[in-house]
Amino acid sequence: MITVKNLHKTFHTLGGDLDVLKGIDQNIEKGEKVVIVGPSGSGKSTFLRCLNLLEQPTEGEIWFEGEQTNAPDCNTNLLRQKMGMVFQHFNLFPHLTVLQNITLAPVTLKLKTPQEAEQAAVQLLERVGLADKAEAYPVQLSGGQKQRIAIVRALAMNPDVLLFDEPTSALDPEMVGEVLQVMKELAADGMTMVVVTHEMGFAREVATRVLFMDDGQVLEEAEPQEFFEHPKNPRLQDFLSKVL
Ligand code: ADP
Ligand code: MG
Numbered sequence: 001m002i003t004v005k006n007l008h009k010t011f012h013t014l015g016g017d018l019d020v021l022k023g024i025d026q027n028i029e030k031g032e033k034v035v036i037v038g039p040s041g042s043g044k045s046t047f048l049r050c051l052n053l054l055e056q057p058t059e060g061e062i063w064f065e066g067e068q069t070n071a072p073d074c075n076t077n078l079l080r081q082k083m084g085m086v087f088q089h090f091n092l093f094p095h096l097t098v099l100q101n102i103t104l105a106p107v108t109l110k111l112k113t114p115q116e117a118e119q120a121a122v123q124l125l126e127r128v129g130l131a132d133k134a135e136a137y138p139v140q141l142s143g144g145q146k147q148r149i150a151i152v153r154a155l156a157m158n159p160d161v162l163l164f165d166e167p168t169s170a171l172d173p174e175m176v177g178e179v180l181q182v183m184k185e186l187a188a189d190g191m192t193m194v195v196v197t198h199e200m201g202f203a204r205e206v207a208t209r210v211l212f213m214d215d216g217q218v219l220e221e222a223e224p225q226e227f228f229e230h231p232k233n234p235r236l237q238d239f240l241s242k243v244l
Helices: 044-051 076-082 098-108 114-127 143-155 173-188 200-206 224-229 234-243
Strands: 002-013 016-028 033-037 059-064 083-086 161-165 192-196 209-214 217-222
Touching: 002 044, 016 044, 016 217, 033 044, 033 200, 044 059, 044 161, 044 192, 076 083, 083 143, 098 114, 098 143, 114 143, 143 161, 143 173, 173 192, 173 200, 192 200, 200 224, 209 224, 209 234, 217 224, 217 234
Parallel strands: 033 192, 033 209, 083 161, 161 192
Antiparallel strands: 002 016, 002 059, 209 217
């Protein structure tokens, strides 16, 4: 579904050039749940952002469903429709109700009529246990509720893959579980997922493959059991000794 070849990303800053991604190669199959872990600043968010072109790769190729996304003729709107993203800070529109947040994109892009979009939104809200919040504004919701709404908003586009960038890192501890639960259900439903997280329990339980990113590279990748029980790279061993 996604092929990444020799992906590089360099940021040009006042302090000089910053090589944040240093040649990443990846194949992500339909139905896979790829969990990415690694220290802060290692390039995890930049990698996800390159996948859906929130950042333009400096070098290399990204292919999604048979099309090269970092080619000049790529339809970015269609790409982002098929590749949903859930952020650490929810990014809901504060001036819109929950229902409006969810239906805005599918209606604006004319994927659904307002009635169809609303019907779909209500069904999705029921699925995450938030049907009673349809008319609420984001400020009236807890962090866990906001993140579940953000997931629903992404799902409302019928994406083929969902990217999650530390979806539980901004939550109070007691709300982490409800968001992970929704993600586990999506995984069980067969959704293709790429998840950056510090939740090692989630990685163990849900991942088909875990990647360790450090300093702009994927230093190790394996199935969870192998990854956590027999880490090979010393930097991964060190990382795991700190987070487990
Ligand atoms: P992670 O998500 O693993 O914490 P990031 O991908 O956010 O890492 O960041 C990797 C590095 O790239 C960091 O040093 C960060 O400061 C830098 N960086 C990220 N985005 C930008 C940007 N837009 N401009 C300049 N530097 C950036
Ligand atoms: Mg990040």
